[in-house]
Amino acid sequence: MSFEGHLFLALLEGTVTGFVLALTALGLSLVFGVMRIVNVAHGEFFMLGAVIAWYFSTLPGGFLPALVAAPLLVGAAAFLADRLVLRRLEYKPESTIVATIGLLYIIQQLVLTVYGPYARPVAAPVYFRLDFPWFGYSGYKLVVAGVSAALLGATWLVMSRTTLGLYMRATQQDREMAQAFGVSVDRVYALVFALGAGLAAMAGALVVPIQQAHYLMGLDALLMSFIVVILGGLGSLGGTVAAAFLIGVSDGLVSVFFSPTLAKIVATLLVALVLVLRTGGLFGEEGT
Amino acid sequence: MTRLLETTGLSKTFDGLEAVRRVDFRLETGEIRAIIGPNGAGKTTLVSMISGRISPTSGRVLFKGKDVTGLRAWDRVALGIVYTFQVTSIFKNLTVFENVALAAQRRLMTGALSRLTLPQRTLAEHVQAALAQVGLPDAGDRHAGSLPYGHQKLLEVAMALALKPELLILDEPTQGLAPEEIAALSRLIRALSRGVTMLLIEHNMAVVLELATKVTVMDKGDILAEGTPSEVEAHPDVQKVYLGL
Amino acid sequence: MRRPGARAVWALHLAVILLLLGLQVVVPPFHQIMLARIMVLAVYAIGYNVLLGYAGLMSLGHAMLFASGMYATGLTILYFGVGAGAAFGLGVLASAVMATALGLVTLRASRVSFLIVTMMFSQAFYLATLYFNEITMGDQGFIISGQLAPLRAGGREFAFSDPAVKYNLALVVFALCLMLSVWLTRSPIGRVLVGVRENEERTRLLGYNPLSYKLLALIASGTIAGASGSLYTLMFSYVGSSFASILYSIYPLLWTLLGGTGTTLGPLLGTALMTYVVDIASGLTSSYLLLVGATLLILIMWFPAGVMGGIRTRWARWLP
Numbered sequence: 120m121s122f123e124g125h126l127f128l129a130l131l132e133g134t135v136t137g138f139v140l141a142l143t144a145l146g147l148s149l150v151f152g153v154m155r156i157v158n159v160a161h162g163e164f165f166m167l168g169a170v171i172a173w174y175f176s177t178l179p180g181g182f183l184p185a186l187v188a189a190p191l192l193v194g195a196a197a198f199l200a201d202r203l204v205l206r207r208l209e210y211k212p213e214s215t216i217v218a219t220i221g222l223l224y225i226i227q228q229l230v231l232t233v234y235g236p237y238a239r240p241v242a243a244p245v246y247f248r249l250d251f252p253w254f255g256y257s258g259y260k261l262v263v264a265g266v267s268a269a270l271l272g273a274t275w276l277v278m279s280r281t282t283l284g285l286y287m288r289a290t291q292q293d294r295e296m297a298q299a300f301g302v303s304v305d306r307v308y309a310l311v312f313a314l315g316a317g318l319a320a321m322a323g324a325l326v327v328p329i330q331q332a333h334y335l336m337g338l339d340a341l342l343m344s345f346i347v348v349i350l351g352g353l354g355s356l357g358g359t360v361a362a363a364f365l366i367g368v369s370d371g372l373v374s375v376f377f378s379p380t381l382a383k384i385v386a387t388l389l390v391a392l393v394l395v396l397r398t399g400g401l402f403g404e405e406g407t
Numbered sequence: 408m409t410r411l412l413e414t415t416g417l418s419k420t421f422d423g424l425e426a427v428r429r430v431d432f433r434l435e436t437g438e439i440r441a442i443i444g445p446n447g448a449g450k451t452t453l454v455s456m457i458s459g460r461i462s463p464t465s466g467r468v469l470f471k472g473k474d475v476t477g478l479r480a481w482d483r484v485a486l487g488i489v490y491t492f493q494v495t496s497i498f499k500n501l502t503v504f505e506n507v508a509l510a511a512q513r514r515l516m517t518g519a520l521s522r523l524t525l526p527q528r529t530l531a532e533h534v535q536a537a538l539a540q541v542g543l544p545d546a547g548d549r550h551a552g553s554l555p556y557g558h559q560k561l562l563e564v565a566m567a568l569a570l571k572p573e574l575l576i577l578d579e580p581t582q583g584l585a586p587e588e589i590a591a592l593s594r595l596i597r598a599l600s601r602g603v604t605m606l607l608i609e610h611n612m613a614v615v616l617e618l619a620t621k622v623t624v625m626d627k628g629d630i631l632a633e634g635t636p637s638e639v640e641a642h643p644d645v646q647k648v649y650l651g652l
Numbered sequence: 653m654r655r656p657g658a659r660a661v662w663a664l665h666l667a668v669i670l671l672l673l674g675l676q677v678v679v680p681p682f683h684q685i686m687l688a689r690i691m692v693l694a695v696y697a698i699g700y701n702v703l704l705g706y707a708g709l710m711s712l713g714h715a716m717l718f719a720s721g722m723y724a725t726g727l728t729i730l731y732f733g734v735g736a737g738a739a740f741g742l743g744v745l746a747s748a749v750m751a752t753a754l755g756l757v758t759l760r761a762s763r764v765s766f767l768i769v770t771m772m773f774s775q776a777f778y779l780a781t782l783y784f785n786e787i788t789m790g791d792q793g794f795i796i797s798g799q800l801a802p803l804r805a806g807g808r809e810f811a812f813s814d815p816a817v818k819y820n821l822a823l824v825v826f827a828l829c830l831m832l833s834v835w836l837t838r839s840p841i842g843r844v845l846v847g848v849r850e851n852e853e854r855t856r857l858l859g860y861n862p863l864s865y866k867l868l869a870l871i872a873s874g875t876i877a878g879a880s881g882s883l884y885t886l887m888f889s890y891v892g893s894s895f896a897s898i899l900y901s902i903y904p905l906l907w908t909l910l911g912g913t914g915t916t917l918g919p920l921l922g923t924a925l926m927t928y929v930v931d932i933a934s935g936l937t938s939s940y941l942l943l944v945g946a947t948l949l950i951l952i953m954w955f956p957a958g959v960m961g962g963i964r965t966r967w968a969r970w971l972p
């Protein structure tokens with residue numbers, strides 16, 4: 120295959136990765152932004168989505184219902200986790216990190232127990248090929264990109280046009296003030312945590328036909344989401360999407376021409392440095 | 408009298424807002440200086456720049472003739488500029504002894520070896536001396552957080568004294584204290600002033616008039632007036648701005 | 653005078669070391685190896701606790717420091733046939749250098765960012781051990797027993813495969829690090845670190861530069877972690893990428909939380925409890941890491957002070 124072919128493939132793969140990554144990272148970013156906590160278990164919600172999607176694909180109804188069920192089920196689980204765990208810890212940053220590490224292993228190992236250590240493929244619900252001069256390309260990947268784009272748009276609408284979105288933005292800017300104006304911050308937190316997890320689960324379900332479902336797939340999703348969120352600025356929808364594309368495409372380019380591992384090393388180091396050099400820290404107002 | 412502290416053209420701007428405007432401030436050794444002024448006059452900002460908690464936007468700070476503008480807070484402490492917080496800032500989870508020991512050992516940590524180990528007895532003597540000075544000789548074993556508020560203020564002063572200051576900056580020391588506690592603290596400040604130059608921000612005019620050898624009045628980031636307590640009290644601008652007359 | 657029972661503190665720690673010295677005679681071989689492993693891993697936890705317990709900094713990147721000790725020791729033995737003593741020294745040195753570099757870069761970040769940034773650097777290190785798999789053999793790892801000469805002392809040879817050698821080597825390093833940690837926490841530096849943990853701004857205005865003390869704590873912590881990794885390599889003769897993975901950053905956090913953050917004996921206790929629990933569980937199920945997650949969750953929700961922390965508040969206030 121020619122250089123242009125490789126380049127085009129890298130860009131195409133990068134775009135698809137970028138969309139999925141944007142969807143996954145957006146959930147983390149919302150939780151970061153509104154609740155001001157770091158959810159280390161976010162990748163596991165992604166993995167749960169994928170595994171649930173696999174399960175549905177074995178049922179008579181097939182894969183498609185999973186796109187509704189996975190986010191709902193995972194969102195409900197996250198809602199519970201917020202109520203039972205995070206709220207009791209009063210969302211203290213370090214405690215919630217330890218707790219979500221706990222959740223990470225609990226979810227991951229429960230999936231290992233129930234689902235097993237296998238990487239299971241799922242047939243794409245739609246199958247067609249796009250023929251380019253250099254190679255044929257799976258049409259489903261483009262469908263994934265399209266659905267992701269639609270969901271990103273929908274989230275933007277929720278954030279900017281609905282009362283829930285208004286409450287979320289108010290809480291993000293000033294928790295006490297929001298409370299004083301009658302916003303039930305507790306409820307907003309639980310909903311945001313559920314919404315964040317639901318977005319990750321949706322992304323997980325969407326990629327199963329491309330990636331296969333495996334109980335360890337969450338860690339990579341988590342780290343990539345971290346990178347995107349830190350780069351894009353927390354709670355910023357536009358920033359998250361832009362950063363996801365930057366990471367997706369550059370990851371695609373470096374992976375095609377060098378090695379995927381090297382791509383991850385470079386991205387991780389760069390973003391860690393960004394985080395260190397950004398004054399004010401992760402939440403903009405820490406410091407001192 | 409010799410000059411202990413001098414600021415020249417000291418300014419601080421927060422987000423375009425001038426909290427302190429080109430202040431030239433002088434302090435002589437042995438003074439008890441009170442800075443008064445309405446809220447937002449820039450008093451705490453000024454002393455924060457003197458102690459090194461915040462760095463000025465422009466201007467210089469000279470301590471004993473030496474330019475200390477570029478020095479960080481911890482280095483200024485080593486020179487003898489000590490600041491006590493407006494809101495008591497002690498180590499609530501540690502014992503009173505540990506609180507003062509942390510301050511006292513700063514003076515004893517003079518070489519590499521002393522950072523690794525210090526003779527317990529010397530340290531304890533320094534701690535005990537500081538606690539006795541403020542009238543808390545028996546409080547060492549108590550948790551700092553369990554002390555009544557007035558005693559927490561005294562603990563702050565003890566920590567400051569253990570640092571062997573030359574200039575002690577007290578930010579609203581009498582705030583929140585009962586009248587008899589205020590009287591006791593005033594006596595303590597007067598007694599200490601024989602060895603230490605005092606710079607206090609104070610709202611309680613009775614305390615200012617009784618204690619201060621000289622008073623500086625600030626308003627909107629500027630020094631409005633300066634003089635003996637009676638001079639300042641009689642100053643028409645001061646009466647208008649501060650005493651609300 | 654007011655610091656209670658300096659003698660009692662040293663005596664207690666000495667008693668623990670003597671107890672461990674005596675235990676090897678009475679316990680069956682299986683538990684002797686387990687205890688040796690617990691002691692060397694407890695060294696790792698002691699190092700972690702210096703940073704978390706006394707400076708109040710939570711890191712998720714210690715695997716990188718632990719594994720630096722491992723790889724420096726393992727690789728120099730594998731490729732250059734370096735002796736065990738020198739390889740250990742190189743392991744400790746490598747982790748000290750790594751900790752210094754990590755600290756210079758990451759300590760500028762605030763506390764929560766520090767967690768994330770240390771995790772990311774450690775992850776990059778882990779990925780690097782995979783990427784350079786021609787040298788490190790990546791996930792598969794390598795074994796050094798063929799290249800490792802036995803220790804010679806007093807005309808006798810001590811083979812690392814001998815369980816008694818493993819045990820006593822681990823005990824020596826453990827005892828040294830335990831005493832070092834006790835002494836550090838009682839030293840003027842330890843007092844400043846506690847000050848930084850409790851109220852950084854106040855400590856600054858008592859004349860201390862918090863950043864340099866935090867750096868000192870991180871270097872001490874990382875060096876002790878590296879000593880543990882290096883010794884682990886010598887004792888068990890194996891080095892692999894998994895020791896650099898995030899799980900090995902979470903383990904010392906778990907051990908320290910379980911035993912009691914900011915207590916000198918907590919790391920040993922936490923490591924011992926968890927190592928036995930994980931060992932038993934891994935014999936029963938492949939999902940034994942479930943216990944790791946559940947323990948973390950239970951500790952942070954209901955017992956944030958850990959075992960020793962609980963004992964200290966309830967019965968023995970004088971425990972360091």
